Amino acid sequence: MFSLEKRLxxxxxxxxxxxxxxxxxxxxxxxxxxxxxxxDYQLEQVARALILSDLQGTRQTWxxxxxxxxxVQVWDAVGSLLYRSSEQIDVDLDTPPGLSLVRSGHxxxxxxxxxxxxxxxxxxxQVMHAKSxxxxxxxxxxxxxxxxxxxxxxxxxxxxxxxxxxxxAPIRQLDDELSRRDASSLAPLEIPEAPTxxxxxxxxxxxxxxxxxxxLQAHKRFIANAAHELRTPITAISLEVxxxxxxxxxxxxxxxxxxxxxxxxxxxxxxxxxxxxxxLEARAKPxxxxxxxxxxxxxxxxxxxxxxxxxxxxxxxLETHGVxxxxxxPDDMRLLLDNLLGNAxxxxxxxxxxxxxxxxxxxGVTLLVRDHGxxxxxxxxxxxxxxxxxxxxAVDGAGLGLAIVLEVVQKHGAxxxxxxxxxxxxxxxRVTFPAQMSASKG
Numbered sequence: 001m002f003s004l005e006k007r008l009x010x011x012x013x014x015x016x017x018x019x020x021x022x023x024x025x026x027x028x029x030x031x032x033x034x035x036x037x038x039x040d041y042q043l044e045q046v047a048r049a050l051i052l053s054d055l056q057g058t059r060q061t062w063x064x065x066x067x068x069x070x071x072v073q074v075w076d077a078v079g080s081l082l083y084r085s086s087e088q089i090d091v092d093l094d095t096p097p098g099l100s101l102v103r104s105g106h107x108x109x110x111x112x113x114x115x116x117x118x119x120x121x122x123x124x125x126q127v128m129h130a131k132s133x134x135x136x137x138x139x140x141x142x143x144x145x146x147x148x149x150x151x152x153x154x155x156x157x158x159x160x161x162x163x164x165x166x167x168x169a170p171i172r173q174l175d176d177e178l179s180r181r182d183a184s185s186l187a188p189l190e191i192p193e194a195p196t197x198x199x200x201x202x203x204x205x206x207x208x209x210x211x212x213x214x215x216l217q218a219h220k221r222f223i224a225n226a227a228h229e230l231r232t233p234i235t236a237i238s239l240e241v242x243x244x245x246x247x248x249x250x251x252x253x254x255x256x257x258x259x260x261x262x263x264x265x266x267x268x269x270x271x272x273x274x275x276x277x278x279x280l281e282a283r284a285k286p287x288x289x290x291x292x293x294x295x296x297x298x299x300x301x302x303x304x305x306x307x308x309x310x311x312x313x314x315x316x317x318l319e320t321h322g323v324x325x326x327x328x329x330p331d332d333m334r335l336l337l338d339n340l341l342g343n344a345x346x347x348x349x350x351x352x353x354x355x356x357x358x359x360x361x362x363x364g365v366t367l368l369v370r371d372h373g374x375x376x377x378x379x380x381x382x383x384x385x386x387x388x389x390x391x392x393x394a395v396d397g398a399g400l401g402l403a404i405v406l407e408v409v410q411k412h413g414a415x416x417x418x419x420x421x422x423x424x425x426x427x428x429x430r431v432t433f434p435a436q437m438s439a440s441k442g
Contacts, residue, residue, distance in 0.1 A: 005168050012160045020153040027149065028142050035138045039129070040099055043116035046070060047127040051118050055082055069133055071113075075124040082123070091115060091126055101131070170194045174202065186213040237264060276335060276404055289327040289412075294337075294358055294367060295320050297330070301337040302356070305345055313351040316341075322360030326433045328412050336408040339401040340369045340429055347373030347427070365433045372426040381418040405431075 055074060074083040075093050090104050095117045103110045112131040117124065170191055177189055188206040191198065243256040295318075302316045309316060326333075344354045348371045357368040376384055383389055385406045390399040409416040409431060419428040 004171070005164055008164055008168075009161060012164075013157055016153055016156050016160070020149065023149055024146050027145050031142045031145055032138050035141045036134070039114070039134055039137065040116070043070070043099070043114065043127050043129070044118075046072075047116045047118045047125050050074070050125045050127065051120050051123060069129055069137075071128050073126040073128075075126075077122050089113070089128065091128065093124060093126075095126060102128075167195075170198050174198065186210075186216070276400075289329060292326050292328045292330050292333050294324045294326060294333065294365060297333050297337055298356055298358065298367075301334065301341050304338070305341055309345055309354075312345070312348075314345060314348050315353050316356060317353055318356045318358075320358045324358040324360045324365050326365050326412075328433075332408045332411060336405050336431070337367075339404050340367075340431075343401045344369050344371035344373075344427075344429075347371055349373065362435060364435045367431040367433075368428060370421050370426055370428045372424065375420065375425055375427045376418060378420075384418070385416070405429075 050072060071085045071089050072083070073081065073085075073089070073091060076082050079093055088105075091102055091113065095102055095115050097117050097119065100115050100117070102113050102115055104113050105111055113128045114131055114134055115126055115128040117126050119125070170193070174189065174191055174194075177191065186209045188209060189202050191202050194202055237260060241260065243252070247253050247256060298318060302318060305316070341354065341356070348354055352372040354372075355368070355370040357366075357370075359366045359368070384399075385402050387403040388399045406416055412433065414431055414433045417430040417432075419430060421428045
């Protein structure tokens with residue numbers, strides 16, 4: 001774990017320090033060069049002025065203004081020294097014209113001088129200053145420029161620290177808000193004056209919290225409804241067991257045993273549907289998809305329901321058009337077909353026909369299941385897709401079939417629509433698998 005604030009501070013301050021160092025180096029080079037040029041120009045201009053003045057003027061200038069930091073020697077045409085501003089300097093006459101560096105004094109006390117020499121045939125003038133003084137003046141000029149720059153860098157560092165603390169305050173506020181919450185606190189997060197970048201994160205977290213809250217509420221309803229649905233068959237089983245134990249008549253005992261078996265079968269079917277729905281909802285990622293032939297699966301499902309259908313005098317009619325092969329999970333597709341066909345069989349009146357139509361084209365594959373039962377009112381259709389919701393309490397069932405179908409459809413990126421048939425009573429269920437899920441045979 002690392003601190004974003006510390007990392008940003010370190011990087012920004014290092015960046016500012018690097019910029020300051022580069023700036024200082026550039027300033028030092030520029031000022032050093034410009035100051036050197038200026039001092040050289042000063043030596044030249046003073047020498048040219050002195051070559052044109054008389055000796056008395058030269059004496060008066062150097063005696064009255066020692067702050068010039070310059071020394072001068074004046075020689076006549078035959079090489080005799082006419083004037084020396086300081087006895088501490090001792091520069092020979094043989095310095096070349098213009099600028100030059102010379103050593104003056106004994107070996108132990110020798111100093112380096114920058115000298116400008118000029119001659120007009122009658123006199124020779126040497127104007128000089130110590131190189132150490134020259135370097136001192138240069139560094140003083142550099143410091144005069146760098147000190148304000150260093151102050152700017154320091155102020156910038158303080159501003160960076162202040163700005164980062166203010167800028168990252170909403171993140172600390174978000175951290176505090178999350179730290180104060182427990183597992184049951186799913187209310188939306190409120191971070192006032194959050195920046196755009198953080199606001200999107202807060203919005204995403206709020207959507208996740210909302211989805212989690214909805215999921216928890218759905219699971220609570222599922223458990224409550226499951227307990228209610230299981231209570232009835234378990235109570236019936238308990239009563240039949242009491243009747244069986246208390247009866248001495250063989251015929252009554254057989255009837256009680258038959259009802260007991262029927263109640264156990266209903267409970268088993270309910271539990272199986274509940275486990276199926278729970279597994280579908282808990283599956284975070286879809287299982288690897290394979291090529292699934294819906295026509296073949298539909299035929300198998302119809303064969304499995306044929307005995308129950310014949311007992312009620314109901315017939316199945318299967319029509320297939322085009323290629324009806326999709327990419328998906330075969331077990332999920334069987335669940336989808338079994339529940340759709342089981343519901344159609346359950347709600348169809350005796351001697352009716354359950355129509356199953358499979359169509360494949362460039363748009364995808366469409367599965368249509370139509371029964372001739374009472375149908376579902378348009379305003380109730382969305383609610384019928386929820387678990388444990390039944391359109392007719394008189395019809396046996398727990399109201400989980402369409403909820404299972406919806407889970408399978410959503411897992412496969414398909415769509416589910418409940419419609420009125422084109423003519424006559426009943427319900428038409430349309431499941432559409434998009435083109436990207438369809439696959440050609442072979």
